[in-house]
Amino acid sequence: MTDRIEIRRPDDWHLHVRDGAMLKATLPLSAGVFGRAIIMPNLKPPVRTLADLRDYRKRIAAALPAGSSFRPLMTLYLTEDTDAGDIRAGALSGELTAVKLYPAGATTNSDSGVRDLERVENVLEAMQDADVPLLVHGEVTDPDVDIFDREAVFIERVLDPLRRRYPALRVVLEHITTSEGAGYVMSNAGRLAATITPHHLMINRTDIFRGGIRPHLYCLPVAKREKHRLALRRAATSGADCFFLGTDSAPHPVHEKESDCGCAGVFCAPVAMACVAQVFDEEDALDRLEGFASRHGPAFYGLPVNDDTIWLERKSPEESAFRDVETEAKERVRVFRPDAGLHWSVADR
Numbered sequence: 001m002t003d004r005i006e007i008r009r010p011d012d013w014h015l016h017v018r019d020g021a022m023l024k025a026t027l028p029l030s031a032g033v034f035g036r037a038i039i040m041p042n043l044k045p046p047v048r049t050l051a052d053l054r055d056y057r058k059r060i061a062a063a064l065p066a067g068s069s070f071r072p073l074m075t076l077y078l079t080e081d082t083d084a085g086d087i088r089a090g091a092l093s094g095e096l097t098a099v100k101l102y103p104a105g106a107t108t109n110s111d112s113g114v115r116d117l118e119r120v121e122n123v124l125e126a127m128q129d130a131d132v133p134l135l136v137h138g139e140v141t142d143p144d145v146d147i148f149d150r151e152a153v154f155i156e157r158v159l160d161p162l163r164r165r166y167p168a169l170r171v172v173l174e175h176i177t178t179s180e181g182a183g184y185v186m187s188n189a190g191r192l193a194a195t196i197t198p199h200h201l202m203i204n205r206t207d208i209f210r211g212g213i214r215p216h217l218y219c220l221p222v223a224k225r226e227k228h229r230l231a232l233r234r235a236a237t238s239g240a241d242c243f244f245l246g247t248d249s250a251p252h253p254v255h256e257k258e259s260d261c262g263c264a265g266v267f268c269a270p271v272a273m274a275c276v277a278q279v280f281d282e283e284d285a286l287d288r289l290e291g292f293a294s295r296h297g298p299a300f301y302g303l304p305v306n307d308d309t310i311w312l313e314r315k316s317p318e319e320s321a322f323r324d325v326e327t328e329a330k331e332r333v334r335v336f337r338p339d340a341g342l343h344w345s346v347a348d349r
């Protein structure tokens with residue numbers, strides 16, 4: 001039995017760090033473990049322009065602990081007014097890593113997202129030309145489509161036609177939750193990849209209702225049936241380089257999660273690597289963990305693997321790993337805690 005493993009420092013290919021006091025409280029928890037992270041642009045208001053992106057990157061740099069070598073990889077939020085000139089300039093200067101597509105209304109702060117893809121054709125063409133990846137929140141917003149079917153329907157109605165129209169565009173289907181998502185990405189790998197979250201590897205939709213309604217397990221795309229969770233585990237541990245870690249760690253104040261209309265998002269950053277180590281251990285695939293967490297992402301984005309390493313070890317993490325994070329504004333954020341407990345943690349060294 002392996003009790004301790006060393007892997008190249010991992011990256012997080014999908015992360016929400018918000019702004020202000022929340023940024024200050026949550027960013028160090030990612031920066032202590034991950035080398036880089038793709039920073040989601042769904043602020044209020046969103047990161048729409050290159051000027052917004054530069055300002056946000058400065059606020060992130062200011063929130064990093066002294067001496068941190070963590071690198072935020074910045075994204076723009078695609079709107080029907082996005083300027084193709086910003087895409088070309090951002091790609092050329094290296095400031096822009098990717099562009100995020102939120103179908104309008106699909107999730108948290110997506111109201112400024114895209115209603116009609118035909119209105120962003122010039123931007124998608126510029127992205128294809130400059131080889132800037134499109135990161136996709138893959139759910140249809142048609143109210144007639146059942147929430148548990150929204151990812152599968154999106155692939156058929158939106159993603160597949162989009163990829164045919166822009167065959168050279170690199171696309172990441174973010175936080176996949178279904179066997180359809182994993183299967184589609186696997187059979188179209190190359191210019192298409194997918195991120196998978198720690199929590200979607202650990203919970204299914206029944207867990208959200210285990211013993212009562214569990215608002216802190218609610219995120220979008222919502223967790224699906226057990227057979228889908230198992231398909232995600234097979235994909236993540238398969239060794240296929242089209243699958244990599246994106247935590248989708250999405251902090252919200254406890255009072256906004258526990259309300260009449262609780263918002264979507266699981267805050268998993270503090271335990272993300274412990275969770276994935278545990279999943280890979282359970283699947284007898286610890287030898288493939290480094291690929292999923294540290295190698296496949298950089299390969300897709302054309303970046304080098306991180307120079308240094310981290311150690312993971314089998315042990316019960318101290319209770320502190322799960323303690324609510326409190327911001328300077330006295331808002332609390334609940335950390336993801338799998339019911340079955342966690343038996344791995346990131347070692348101090």
Ligand code: DOR
Nearest residue numbers: 107108219220250264265
């Ligand atoms: O659960 C989610 N939370 N899904 C998303 O797509 C957005 C995220 C957030 O920003 O809170």
Ligand code: ZN
Nearest residue numbers: 014016040248
């Ligand atoms: Zn997200």
